[in-house]
Amino acid sequence: MIGSQILQGRRPHSMYLVGASIIRTGGQFLTVSLITLFLGVEQAGQYVLAMAIAASIFVFTGLGINSTFFALKVPLAMSGYERALLFSYSAGALATGVLTAFVAPNLLGIVALVCLLKALDGLSDLYALTLQRHGQYRAVLTLAAERTAVYLIPTALALVLWRNLVLALFITAVASGVFVLARNRSLAHRLERALPVTGPGDAANGWRRAMTSGLQVGAGDAIASLATAIPQYLLSFYLGAAALVPFTYATYILVAIEMVLNARILIWMKRAQQQRQPVVGEYVRTLAIVFPLGALGILGVILLFKALNLEPLFTDPWAWVAVAGAAVVLPAVYLANAALLRKNLYHWTIVVSVAAAAALFLCGVLIIPQWAVTGALLTVVCGAVVRLFGLLIAGRAWQRET
Structure with missing residues (x-):
């Protein structure tokens, strides 16, 4: 029952969120691996390219929920966000379909x-996020593990039995949808009813508040997501979809790091609602977590490349220098961005994201044709550095928050 999962009287522990993030990232990683193993690099590359096409639009239609949920001065009920997301995701799916019909x-x-x-x-x-608001950090971890299993098992069975990517994704989507609605939503909805955070009037207009607060953040996040996808687009253009697979495996190290950062930033922002939180100290503590994680990730990907006979990216040390550099820069980027959001400087996140996207595109055009996957990874670092300096210049985030 609900009561058995609530961490009553305990200090919120970010490790539950970190664990949930790692589990989810591991599920995505294994999905690409299963497709590569059973269907080959070409179809795995098509799946990665499809993810890249949809990514920026769905980040925008996601309304920056991970950033705004705890940043709003007046908390918003889950139902308000839910209505806004259903509307925005429907529009996002339509826009993505139209775009795909033209480009692929x-x-x-x-x-x-x-x-x-x-x-x-x-x-x-x-x-x-609703569970976190009510202190159910352990439940977040449990549900992440359950949903990842629900995601992976149908995918693996469908690939083994039919060797058809579209059918595998369809079966996975049905199983995942049933689980999210019957398990995740049910638990969160019962908590919201038992412990409401807003009055009836606020709940009725909640979707408008969610749209208003989320569109600017979502736009900035979408441009940042587009910037992240630019190396994938350029790799596919210059070398074909198959080149996306080794690049994706390498960047999953960074995805795992970003998942950890998202979890820690949520905790940091929630605590900052009550009192000021030092940014530099949080950066040092976060770096102590993500850098060893990056080192383990590099080792794991090298071994996986050997096992799957993929492009020998592990022979180029510059590729791993790029991954290590990104692991150092990303915590600073996330903290600087969170400091801007806490001051409601949403428009500056959009400006900075545009600058980072421009830098990524220019850098990618110059070095990806010659350096291939390694060049794409160096391009990612370039974009992260530009974004960090832009965020610091825009809001002088470090000085204002320390």
Whole structure:
């Protein structure tokens, strides 16, 4: 029951959120691995490209929920966010379908199912944030593990039995949808009813507040997501979809780091609602977690490349220097961005994201044709550095928060 999962009287522990993030990232990593193993690098590359096509649009239609949920001065009920997300995700799926019909019509079926899965991910994030608001950090970890199992088992069975990517994604989407609605939403909804955070009037207008607060943040996040996807687009353009697979494996190290950062930033922002939180100290503590995680990730990906006979990226030390550099820069980027959001400087996050996207594109065009996957990873570092300096210049975040 609900009561058995609430961490009554305990200090919120970010390790539950970190664990949930790692589990989710591991599930995504294993999904790409299963597709590569059973269907080959080419179809795995098509799946990665479909994810990249949908990514920026769905980050925008996600309304920056991970950033705004605890940043709003007046808390907003889950139902308000839920209505706003259902509307925005429907519009996002339509926009993604139209875009795909023009740029990659052969991927339309895959992209449609990816859109559904991304919408379910967004709703799952909303329900997890609701659980966090009520102190159910352990429940967040438990549900993440359960949903990852629900995601992976149907995928693996479908790939083994039918060797068809579209069918595998369809079965996975159905199983995941049933789980999110029956398990995640049910628990979060019962908590919201038992412990409401807003009055009836606020709840009725909640979706408007969610849209108003989320559109600017979502736009900035979407541009940042587009910037992250630029190396993927350029790799696919210059070298084909198959080149995306080794790059994706390498960047999953950074995805895992970003998941950890998201979890720690949520805790930091929640505590900052009550009192000022030092940024530099948080950066040092976070770096002590993510850098060893990055080192373990590099070792694991090197071994995986050898096992799957993929492009020998592990022979180029510059590739791993790029990954290590990104692991150092990303915590600073996330903290500087959180400091801006706490001061409601949403428009500056958009400006900075545009600058980072421009830098990524220019850097990628110059070095990816010659350096291939290594060049794409160095491009990611370039974009992160530009974004960090832009955030610091825009809000002088470090000085204001320390």
